[in-house]
Amino acid sequence: MRIVKIENLKSGLILAEPIFNREGDLELLSRGIRLTDRHIALLKKLDVDHVRIVDEIEELDEEYTNEELLESIVVSNEEEQKQFEKFVEDLEDLEDSHYKSHIRNAVNKQMEINVLTGEGNVPIDVKHKEMVEDTKLVFESLKDSNEIDISKIKSGLKSALPDMIRNSDVLMRLKQLEEGDDYTFEHSLRVAILAANVGKWLGYNDRQLEDLSQAALLFDIGKLKFPEFILKSTKKFTGKEFEIIKKHAQFSYSILLKTRGINSDVKFGVLHHHERIDGSGYPFRIKGNQIHEYAKIIMVCDTFDAMTNDRPYKKKVSPFQAAEFIAWNSGSIFDPKICYVFLSNLSEHYMGKKVLLNTGEEGTVAYVDTNLPNRPIVKVGERMIDLVKEKDVQIVALL
Numbered sequence: 001m002r003i004v005k006i007e008n009l010k011s012g013l014i015l016a017e018p019i020f021n022r023e024g025d026l027e028l029l030s031r032g033i034r035l036t037d038r039h040i041a042l043l044k045k046l047d048v049d050h051v052r053i054v055d056e057i058e059e060l061d062e063e064y065t066n067e068e069l070l071e072s073i074v075v076s077n078e079e080e081q082k083q084f085e086k087f088v089e090d091l092e093d094l095e096d097s098h099y100k101s102h103i104r105n106a107v108n109k110q111m112e113i114n115v116l117t118g119e120g121n122v123p124i125d126v127k128h129k130e131m132v133e134d135t136k137l138v139f140e141s142l143k144d145s146n147e148i149d150i151s152k153i154k155s156g157l158k159s160a161l162p163d164m165i166r167n168s169d170v171l172m173r174l175k176q177l178e179e180g181d182d183y184t185f186e187h188s189l190r191v192a193i194l195a196a197n198v199g200k201w202l203g204y205n206d207r208q209l210e211d212l213s214q215a216a217l218l219f220d221i222g223k224l225k226f227p228e229f230i231l232k233s234t235k236k237f238t239g240k241e242f243e244i245i246k247k248h249a250q251f252s253y254s255i256l257l258k259t260r261g262i263n264s265d266v267k268f269g270v271l272h273h274h275e276r277i278d279g280s281g282y283p284f285r286i287k288g289n290q291i292h293e294y295a296k297i298i299m300v301c302d303t304f305d306a307m308t309n310d311r312p313y314k315k316k317v318s319p320f321q322a323a324e325f326i327a328w329n330s331g332s333i334f335d336p337k338i339c340y341v342f343l344s345n346l347s348e349h350y351m352g353k354k355v356l357l358n359t360g361e362e363g364t365v366a367y368v369d370t371n372l373p374n375r376p377i378v379k380v381g382e383r384m385i386d387l388v389k390e391k392d393v394q395i396v397a398l399l
């Protein structure tokens, strides 16, 4: 392994360590990835000074054992010790063998793109609110059990789905959902709404929409098996802590495997939600069409919602900045078809939105170029600011 300065990087070199975003909560480039010119441009954009490179791919074979990973967790009181011991038990229970055999059976659906639009903005209806309450109970029950009441989730989603996708102005719908202190739960609800809308834009039928929204509601439930003091930590994760957190996708899948009545499309949508199109994701490093389409949708919606909401250790960015990140990574992290459907449909609702620029000025989106939907023309007073030309100007908030 050697350290290489960014200016000396060449495409084809292999990363020995992952690269995170500035906040440290999103792995942008994984360990083991073969760098391309596009990756090197991204590293320069992130002001990374140097990276570690492996000379032989065999060097990557050393993986941390569970014992090594667990050593990195520091408990500071009795309650944390109790949570930690319970987690060690759950981790031992998580046998690799029971899900690895399922990976080759993944069925990837190629859906026809059928871009639909909806009506105007409507209030959240009572069925949707009931579904939210039921889901909260199901999530809470996971603290003491390893199974979920899937019938509650299924019936809740069935009745809430029309409301979740009725309002095609998803940005306003997400703004309507209050932010509380239960991030995993609220994030899952928002991802389910986003994903259901992407399913609608892709022309999914009712059964597919129900399955997709189930997967998008349950993809992160494995996180509920982690000690709260790790999940709610306001510190940046260390490498080993991040490796432990990565196990949540298998935990989520394992919970679904133990629950009767969940179909395999939903399970694969959950299991694959951190894989990446270029094979740099986890847990299996599968790529392209080996990844279930539901997971491809969830990974876009998961990233978009995580970036556009505040966390204890990072400030949110505007939907425009998050959309730009997704567009930038289309074809490497994210599936290009899903990116296109997601970004083009979202951008239909940018027109007329009030926005705050990084210059401190407020303006209104006056024109959206469909080829560059994340860099619209913004009217500030009598001035028109073209964000395609004014590269330093950014939309930092939707007002």
Ligand SMILES: [Fe+2]
Pocket: 219, 220, 248, 249, 273, 274
């Ligand atoms: Fe996740």
